[in-house]
Amino acid sequence: MIEITPTEWTAIRLSLRVAAVATLFATPLGIALAWLLARRNFWGKSLLDALIHLPLVLPPVVTGYLLLLTFGRRGLIGGWLAEHLGIVFAFRWTGAALACGVMAFPLLVRPIRLSIEAVDQKLEHAAETLGAAPVRVFLTVTLPLALPGVLAGMVLGFAKAIGEFGATITFVSNIPGETQTISSAIYSLIQTPEGDAAALRLVVVAVIIATAALIGSEWFARRATQRLHGN
Amino acid sequence: MLRVDVEKKLGEFTLSASFASEGRVTGLFGASGSGKTSLVNMIAGLLQPDQGTISIDGDILDDTEKALHIPAWRRRIGYVFQDARLFPHLDVLQNLDYGRRMNRLAEDLAQRKRVTDLLDIGHLLDRRPGKLSGGERQRVALGRALLSRPRLLLLDEPLGSLDEGRRAEILPYLVRLRDEARIPMVYVSHDPAELRQLATQIVLLKDGRVTSFGGVRVLAG
Numbered sequence: 001m002i003e004i005t006p007t008e009w010t011a012i013r014l015s016l017r018v019a020a021v022a023t024l025f026a027t028p029l030g031i032a033l034a035w036l037l038a039r040r041n042f043w044g045k046s047l048l049d050a051l052i053h054l055p056l057v058l059p060p061v062v063t064g065y066l067l068l069l070t071f072g073r074r075g076l077i078g079g080w081l082a083e084h085l086g087i088v089f090a091f092r093w094t095g096a097a098l099a100c101g102v103m104a105f106p107l108l109v110r111p112i113r114l115s116i117e118a119v120d121q122k123l124e125h126a127a128e129t130l131g132a133a134p135v136r137v138f139l140t141v142t143l144p145l146a147l148p149g150v151l152a153g154m155v156l157g158f159a160k161a162i163g164e165f166g167a168t169i170t171f172v173s174n175i176p177g178e179t180q181t182i183s184s185a186i187y188s189l190i191q192t193p194e195g196d197a198a199a200l201r202l203v204v205v206a207v208i209i210a211t212a213a214l215i216g217s218e219w220f221a222r223r224a225t226q227r228l229h230g231n
Numbered sequence: 232m233l234r235v236d237v238e239k240k241l242g243e244f245t246l247s248a249s250f251a252s253e254g255r256v257t258g259l260f261g262a263s264g265s266g267k268t269s270l271v272n273m274i275a276g277l278l279q280p281d282q283g284t285i286s287i288d289g290d291i292l293d294d295t296e297k298a299l300h301i302p303a304w305r306r307r308i309g310y311v312f313q314d315a316r317l318f319p320h321l322d323v324l325q326n327l328d329y330g331r332r333m334n335r336l337a338e339d340l341a342q343r344k345r346v347t348d349l350l351d352i353g354h355l356l357d358r359r360p361g362k363l364s365g366g367e368r369q370r371v372a373l374g375r376a377l378l379s380r381p382r383l384l385l386l387d388e389p390l391g392s393l394d395e396g397r398r399a400e401i402l403p404y405l406v407r408l409r410d411e412a413r414i415p416m417v418y419v420s421h422d423p424a425e426l427r428q429l430a431t432q433i434v435l436l437k438d439g440r441v442t443s444f445g446g447v448r449v450l451a452g
Contacts, residue, residue, distance in 0.1 A: 120316075122312070122314070122316050123316055123318060123319075125277050125303070125316075126310070126312065126316040126318075127318075127329070127333070128276075128277065128302070128303040128304045129275055129276075129277070129303050129304075129306075129308065129309065129310040129376075130304075130309075130329050130330035130333055130334075130375065130376070130379045131304050131305075131307065131330055131333040131334040131379055132304055132329075132333040133304050133333075134304075136333060137304075140329075140333075141318060144320045145319070145320055
């Protein structure tokens with residue numbers, strides 16, 4: 001049996017917390033932007049689309065450094081947040097969540113956008129003729145019908161957040177108990193003599209979490225699809 | 232009284248229609264491509280005219296000169312589409328109840344019973360739309376529109392997607408609806424026989440223009 005040490009547990013728990021918080025905060029924003037991209041035409045739409053996808057193509061270290069510049073203690077937004085709201089990202093687990101959320105965002109938005117595009121607008125029109133205001137059309141027709149895509153996006157985003165490394169370590173470093181996630185813990189361990197066994201244990205844990213997430217998303221998507229098609 | 236006087240360019244096609252109807256059932260007759268559906272979509276508020284006015288009983292819904300356009304969801308105009316468009320994620324009861332909930336009307340079980348009895352759909356309430364036949368789906372769509380308590384009901388070829396046998400099955404319900412529900416209707420069809428049975432007034436549409444208007448006799452000419 002594998003024996004997991006308290007330090008390793010700390011990294012696992014932190015990873016789960018960081019990924020969960022990142023996904024929870026990214027989801028509402030992701031749904032709003034996915035809807036905008038799927039259903040509205042406006043000036044700067046392709047720019048917004050590019051901006052959302054940027055973390056996917058930029059080197060993670062660049063994204064991390066940009067986060068440090070904007071959300072660091074002396075950053076434009078980070079400084080303001082720290083001074084007025086007391087929210088600090090730099091070298092905190094919250095910063096790790098922010099980095100993971102930004103990196104996971106494109107993967108989260110894409111399936112949601114596709115599933116909103118797939119919702120038949122004729123159904124939305126039918127809802128309008130029955131007296132539903134636009135927001136209620138979205139909440140009672142569009143969103144429930146797009147639910148499989150929303151769940152898929154959340155799981156994909158969560159999985160990406162669990163595995164995120166480059167942007168996180170650049171932005172918030174690798175502090176055990178605060179910002180040391182599974183990825184950065186493995187990174188530290190394989191640079192330590194005799195760290196191999198511990199690294200391997202964390203690798204196994206990472207594989208188990210990722211597999212469970214994928215099986216879980218498949219199951220959710222199937223249940224949601226069945227529910228929608230009325231069987 | 233429904234008054235329509237609109238113009239709309241749709242690609243190469245120009246719709247320019249004007250009529251006023253007091254009839255209980257105004258039949259909108261024309262070949263496919265004559266602009267019937269676009270005209271009905273404009274009355275519903277789903278499509279905005281380029282120019283003109285639409286009003287019901289003096290209540291103005293569209294007036295381009297005053298830049299007035301009441302959105303579909305505030306018009307209280309029911310719409311039965313050719314393809315039913317039931318919400319697949321809701322069961323029949325929830326579909327029927329949708330308009331009432333969206334308009335924040337009080338629950339009226341007597342009214343619901345009247346409508347489900349009229350349309351013979353009481354035994355389908357816990358089913359999903361995916362488990363209904365074409366005719367059943369169309370009857371539920373009719374009930375859903377009625378229960379939102381519209382002041383006008385638009386029916387766009389509601390029998391169009393059904394085969395001959397199913398049409399004969401639904402037509403009596405529509406006649407009953409006309410005689411019992413007391414809601415003025417606009418009934419779109421390209422089938423003169425259907426309109427002779429249902430309509431009290433006819434608007435003849437050809438290539439985006441109203442060519443005749445009058446009693447069902449205009450269908451003969």
